[in-house]
Amino acid sequence: xxxxxxxxxxxxxxxxxxxxxxxxxxxxxxxxxxxxxxxxxxxxxxxxxxxxxxxxxxxxxxxxxxxxxxxxxxxxxxxxxxxxxxxxxxxxxxxxxxxxx
Amino acid sequence: xxxxxxxxxxxxxxxxxxxxxxxxxxxxxxxxxxxxxxxxxxxxxxxxxxxxxxxxxxxxxxxxxxxxxxxxxxxxxxxxxxxxxxxxxxxxxxxxxxxxxxxxxxxxxxxxxxxxxxxxxxxxxxxxxxxxxxxxxxxxxxxxxxxxxxxxxxxxxxxxxxxxxxxxxxxxxxxxxxxxxxxxxxxxxxxxxxxxxxxxxxxxxxxxxxxxxxxxxxxxxxxxxxxxxxxxxxxxxxxxxxxxxxxxxxxxxxxxxxxxxxxxxxxxxxxxxxxxxxxxxxxxxxxxxxxxxxxxxxxxxxxxxxxxxxxxxxxxxxxxxxxxxxxxxxxxxxxxxxxxxxxxxxxxxxxxxxxxxxxxxxxxxxxxxxxxxxxxxxxxxxxxxxxxxxxxxxxxxxxxxxxxxxxxxxxxxxxxxxxxxxxxxxxxxxxxxxxxxxxxxxxxxxxxxxxxxxxxxxxxxxxxxxxxxxxxxxxxxxxxxxxxxxxxxxxxxxxxxxxxxxxxxxxxxxxxxxxxxxxxxxxxxxxxxxxxxxxxxxxxxxxxxxxxxxxxxxxxxxxxxxxxxxxxxxxxxxxxxxxxxxxxxxxxxxxxxxxxxxxxxxxxxxxxxxxxxxxxxxxxxxx
Numbered sequence: 001x002x003x004x005x006x007x008x009x010x011x012x013x014x015x016x017x018x019x020x021x022x023x024x025x026x027x028x029x030x031x032x033x034x035x036x037x038x039x040x041x042x043x044x045x046x047x048x049x050x051x052x053x054x055x056x057x058x059x060x061x062x063x064x065x066x067x068x069x070x071x072x073x074x075x076x077x078x079x080x081x082x083x084x085x086x087x088x089x090x091x092x093x094x095x096x097x098x099x100x101x
Numbered sequence: 102x103x104x105x106x107x108x109x110x111x112x113x114x115x116x117x118x119x120x121x122x123x124x125x126x127x128x129x130x131x132x133x134x135x136x137x138x139x140x141x142x143x144x145x146x147x148x149x150x151x152x153x154x155x156x157x158x159x160x161x162x163x164x165x166x167x168x169x170x171x172x173x174x175x176x177x178x179x180x181x182x183x184x185x186x187x188x189x190x191x192x193x194x195x196x197x198x199x200x201x202x203x204x205x206x207x208x209x210x211x212x213x214x215x216x217x218x219x220x221x222x223x224x225x226x227x228x229x230x231x232x233x234x235x236x237x238x239x240x241x242x243x244x245x246x247x248x249x250x251x252x253x254x255x256x257x258x259x260x261x262x263x264x265x266x267x268x269x270x271x272x273x274x275x276x277x278x279x280x281x282x283x284x285x286x287x288x289x290x291x292x293x294x295x296x297x298x299x300x301x302x303x304x305x306x307x308x309x310x311x312x313x314x315x316x317x318x319x320x321x322x323x324x325x326x327x328x329x330x331x332x333x334x335x336x337x338x339x340x341x342x343x344x345x346x347x348x349x350x351x352x353x354x355x356x357x358x359x360x361x362x363x364x365x366x367x368x369x370x371x372x373x374x375x376x377x378x379x380x381x382x383x384x385x386x387x388x389x390x391x392x393x394x395x396x397x398x399x400x401x402x403x404x405x406x407x408x409x410x411x412x413x414x415x416x417x418x419x420x421x422x423x424x425x426x427x428x429x430x431x432x433x434x435x436x437x438x439x440x441x442x443x444x445x446x447x448x449x450x451x452x453x454x455x456x457x458x459x460x461x462x463x464x465x466x467x468x469x470x471x472x473x474x475x476x477x478x479x480x481x482x483x484x485x486x487x488x489x490x491x492x493x494x495x496x497x498x499x500x501x502x503x504x505x506x507x508x509x510x511x512x513x514x515x516x517x518x519x520x521x522x523x524x525x526x527x528x529x530x531x532x533x534x535x536x537x538x539x540x541x542x543x544x545x546x547x548x549x550x551x552x553x554x555x556x557x558x559x560x561x562x563x564x565x566x567x568x569x570x571x572x573x574x575x576x577x578x579x580x581x582x583x584x585x586x587x588x589x590x591x592x593x594x595x596x597x598x599x600x601x602x603x604x605x606x607x608x609x610x611x612x613x614x615x616x617x618x619x620x621x622x623x624x625x626x627x628x629x630x631x632x633x634x635x636x637x638x639x640x641x642x643x644x645x646x647x648x649x650x651x652x653x654x655x656x657x658x659x660x661x662x663x664x665x666x667x668x669x670x671x672x673x674x675x676x677x678x679x680x681x682x683x684x685x686x687x688x689x690x691x692x693x694x695x696x697x698x699x700x701x702x703x704x705x706x707x708x709x710x711x712x713x714x715x716x717x718x719x720x721x722x723x724x
Binding site for chain 1: 707
């Protein structure tokens with residue numbers, strides 16, 4: 001069986017869907033974060049796949065950018081989550097609604 | 102010394118600035134003496150150039166100060182010629198005396214230094230107006246004297262009537278200023294310059310008669326505002342709310358003559374528009390008559406003098422209209438002396454009567470205030486036109502010039518003669534009611550002679566009031582010869598015959614005599630004639646002109662203002678509030694979307710993304 005690009009795309013779609021489901025269903029901020037990471041990486045996977053398939057370097061560059069941005073985002077996001085933990089011992093996002101309109 | 106003529110403007114200006122900034126620290130009475138010093142110094146600076154001008158009949162000279170509006174070619178430039186010289190002498194001379202007088206009169210006033218700052222500002226402004234070498238600079242002075250007049254009329258601004266009078270003077274003057282400003286625009290359109298020298302030298306070939314008429318009529322609108330002519334005279338009687346020295350300096354001797362001066366300065370243009378001359382003279386005579394009639398019925402000593410000023414300004418305007426510019430300026434000069442004297446005398450009387458201004462409550466003051474009485478009597482004879490006081494010569498000259506023009510000018514002359522009789526009548530009434538007869542003082546009033554800082558100016562002015570006539574008698578035309586170079590473009594009035602001059606003068610004297618005797622007999626009784634029936638009360642109220650303006654101009658103006666104000670409150674504010682309200686309700690409507698539920702947001706993003714993808718797939722991304 002030859003691994004064609006389709007398999008990678010299907011895997012990426014599956015990973016992305018799992019990520020979306022995680023964000024929508026789970027209440028724990030940390031787990032939601034992990035789900036977001038999953039989505040980002042699935043996108044990275046499509047980028048690289050398509051890049052390889054079409055012989056264009058831009059897709060890989062985009063993947064690098066996504067990684068860097070994701071790392072930065074995680075830093076900030078984790079810091080916020082840690083701060084929230086310190087104040088209220090739970091990371092249930094449904095309880096964090098002080099800024100609602 | 103002529104090169105230092107800018108000092109005449111600069112010195113009072115320095116006085117004004119210093120008193121404005123440091124007046125409180127300098128304090129009373131030094132602030133007053135300092136202000137007096139600057140004006141007196143300005144007078145002394147001007148004396149030598151005047152003598153040079155008179156001795157050698159030197160050429161008029163212009164003095165360039167700085168480039169003001171380069172794009173229009175307007176320079177700040179001063180013109181030193183005989184006409185400016187006469188006004189400089191009058192303004193700084195009489196001005197200095199009135200400063201001196203004010204030191205005594207304003208004694209103890211809370212804002213003593215501020216008063217002198219304003220007075221100095223006025224002198225500086227007036228000198229800018231007088232010495233201007235082009236219409237633009239003149240306009241600056243013109244507006245500045247208006248400003249100082251406003252500040253000084255409403256000097257006691259805590260009195261509502263004074264504040265209102267200041268406002269009225271300013272607003273009415275604005276109407277005149279509009280005319281002046283439009284005239285300036287026409288002048289610039291026609292000549293491309295404001296410069297007196299160029300305008301007057303090239304007027305003959307540049308201006309059509311129609312254009313000259315338009316310009317001069319608009320200039321006259323400006324002059325009518327400043328010099329209180331019909332229909333814009335209404336501000337001057339109210340201006341008496343200001344301190345009396347202000348009335349004397351600004352609203353009698355100097356500022357109100359600015360209109361006459363401006364027209365005399367523009368003599369070349371007026372000569373080109375004979376129609377304007379007729380209108381100007383007619384308005385002048387009508388003003389003189391109306392104001393004299395109103396003056397007869399006034400009971401407030403200052404209001405008599407105010408209407409008398411309007412009446413005398415009417416004479417000057419008549420002179421301008423008749424083309425007798427020298428006579429007009431001569432009357433301006435003598436009037437400055439005797440009217441300033443009358444006002445200062447009235448101030449001295451009011452001072453002595455503890456603020457009482459009603460002549461019916463005076464009487465018998467001649468024994469208590471001999472200096473005030475004698476000096477004021479000189480002014481009374483001068484303004485009435487009794488030989489040989491100054492007013493006799495100047496007024497007669499105007500009437501003779503009017504008579505000389507012939508035709509319909511005979512009517513103006515006859516009215517002018519009648520006004521001379523009325524003048525003698527109301528001035529005699531004032532003197533008799535104030536100084537003669539027995540006292541009718543209110544209780545607790547103890548009249549006394551004023552301090553010497555007030556009486557010295559009275560004496561000096563009385564000297565000039567009595568003798569100033571010698572400058573220009575039919576025998577010695579010193580004044581006319583002196584002014585010749587200022588009016589060299591203007592055709593001169595041909596000399597009248599001696600028999601005519603003497604005959605007309607004799608006729609005037611008879612009329613004046615009749616007026617004096619009639620008033621004397623009427624008022625020097627113990628029982629004052631009752632002057633309250635219909636005619637007297639109507640004249641006392643100025644024939645309801647103020648009410649008329651109130652109904653016809655002010656009330657509709659207020660209605661328009663109210664309509665505009667409510668339009669602002671409903672339409673303009675409505676639009677602004679409507680926009681704000683729309684934004685606010687949109688915000689309220691969208692608020693529930695911000696639930697604070699993170700997973701809700703995520704769901705929205707997911708759903709929206711899916712929808713977007715569906716749309717893009719369906720339309721092939723081609724939208």
